[in-house]
Amino acid sequence: MKLLLCAALLSTSVAVNAESSRPENISFNQLLAEITAPEALQVPEPSLDKTILAESLDNRYWVTVRAQDKYVRTRLLEAGLDIVEINKDTVSGFAGPYTMGLLSAKAFTVLSRVPAAQYISGLTRDFPAQDAAYHNYKETSDLLAQMAARHSDIASLFSIGKTVEGRDMWCLRINSTAKGSAPSAKPGAFFLGNMHAREHLANEIPLLFAAWLLDHRNDVDVKKYIGSLDIYIVPMLNSDGAEFDIASGSYQYYRKNMSKNANGSRGVDLNRNFDSWWCESGASSYPGSDTYCGPKAFSEPESQAVKNFMEARRNIKTHISYHTYGSTILYPWGGSEDEVSNPKDKQAFIKLAGEMGKLTGYLPQKSSDMYVATGDSCDWAYAATGALSFTFELEGRGFYPGAAIIKAAVEKNVKAAVYLLSVTDNPYKAI
Numbered sequence: 001m002k003l004l005l006c007a008a009l010l011s012t013s014v015a016v017n018a019e020s021s022r023p024e025n026i027s028f029n030q031l032l033a034e035i036t037a038p039e040a041l042q043v044p045e046p047s048l049d050k051t052i053l054a055e056s057l058d059n060r061y062w063v064t065v066r067a068q069d070k071y072v073r074t075r076l077l078e079a080g081l082d083i084v085e086i087n088k089d090t091v092s093g094f095a096g097p098y099t100m101g102l103l104s105a106k107a108f109t110v111l112s113r114v115p116a117a118q119y120i121s122g123l124t125r126d127f128p129a130q131d132a133a134y135h136n137y138k139e140t141s142d143l144l145a146q147m148a149a150r151h152s153d154i155a156s157l158f159s160i161g162k163t164v165e166g167r168d169m170w171c172l173r174i175n176s177t178a179k180g181s182a183p184s185a186k187p188g189a190f191f192l193g194n195m196h197a198r199e200h201l202a203n204e205i206p207l208l209f210a211a212w213l214l215d216h217r218n219d220v221d222v223k224k225y226i227g228s229l230d231i232y233i234v235p236m237l238n239s240d241g242a243e244f245d246i247a248s249g250s251y252q253y254y255r256k257n258m259s260k261n262a263n264g265s266r267g268v269d270l271n272r273n274f275d276s277w278w279c280e281s282g283a284s285s286y287p288g289s290d291t292y293c294g295p296k297a298f299s300e301p302e303s304q305a306v307k308n309f310m311e312a313r314r315n316i317k318t319h320i321s322y323h324t325y326g327s328t329i330l331y332p333w334g335g336s337e338d339e340v341s342n343p344k345d346k347q348a349f350i351k352l353a354g355e356m357g358k359l360t361g362y363l364p365q366k367s368s369d370m371y372v373a374t375g376d377s378c379d380w381a382y383a384a385t386g387a388l389s390f391t392f393e394l395e396g397r398g399f400y401p402g403a404a405i406i407k408a409a410v411e412k413n414v415k416a417a418v419y420l421l422s423v424t425d426n427p428y429k430a431i
């Protein structure tokens, strides 16, 4: 997103920290209004070598494969298919040459295939004007710094680590008594966004939720949550991938992080890299595939940062990781067809997902009912820390649904996130 406000920010210092940033008059309503402002149009500045971008798509295909159930979908993930759309009897997604070979060798029925570049050019013809409202890494970082500076009595900003390319993974913390990395005994809630590069709406939701919380800090309920909880918001985990995805001015449909793999390919699927049945079902050990699980669990600085962050904060009771798209709210397990064994937790997952489903219109379901995928961050978070962890597949038809979708998506997801805050002191009180 680009707007008058941010144009001003961009022209000032690039330093991003609470001390050096001037507290601008940022408000949630202003942010929402700017999203739809017609003058808010500007093409992102290229920051990467375009020749690298050109290589990312030219050997991939957009394929539609017959798949009647979750078992076939799981096997397709294992073959490296980057499943993007699920329909009743088919799935569609991206496949490189290696996966294309497996699709024929393993007797899947490929119903159609077109070169990815052709598919994408048909979809993104109208681009950048429509989507300038989305926040890139610098804009996201600047906004977080401004929020922390303006509300320095209750908000602080710190980095949970550096990405492969050295970008900070910024965390905005809202806590009335503890700042930065100081420990807190208050029950914690952790909102995480944009683990997958092309899922830009998954940055907007937690980013604007942070703005909403701070704007509404004097509302009776919000005030209570801010006073009694330890709230963490990391809107953009995979900033390398997100920046790569937009750097050329046209979308790359890029999913993974920016690690350089041993075979020369690029990227690990961060949501297959967590240590939960790592690289078993629904993940690929082939580095070139879009569901590549990495050389080992937690091989990536981004997944490692989430691990370290959560392990160091055992007060975190609830967690949402935002992805796109599908309008679903997923709870464990994703890596196994089993249900969670603790009956109280299972009840709480179903109840909380159901309530948040009512507020968003999204379908609550056990993650593996969609397909089995191992190495999942929310499976790991729940198993390792006990935090009740949900994956939101946000709304929209496609990864690039345009800026018009942001406002409604934010508004309903603010409600769901506030609901989660309302039960974070004791998630079991809801059941």
Ligand SMILES: [Zn+2]
Residues within 6 Å of the ligand: 195, 196, 199, 271, 323, 324
């Ligand atoms: Zn995702």
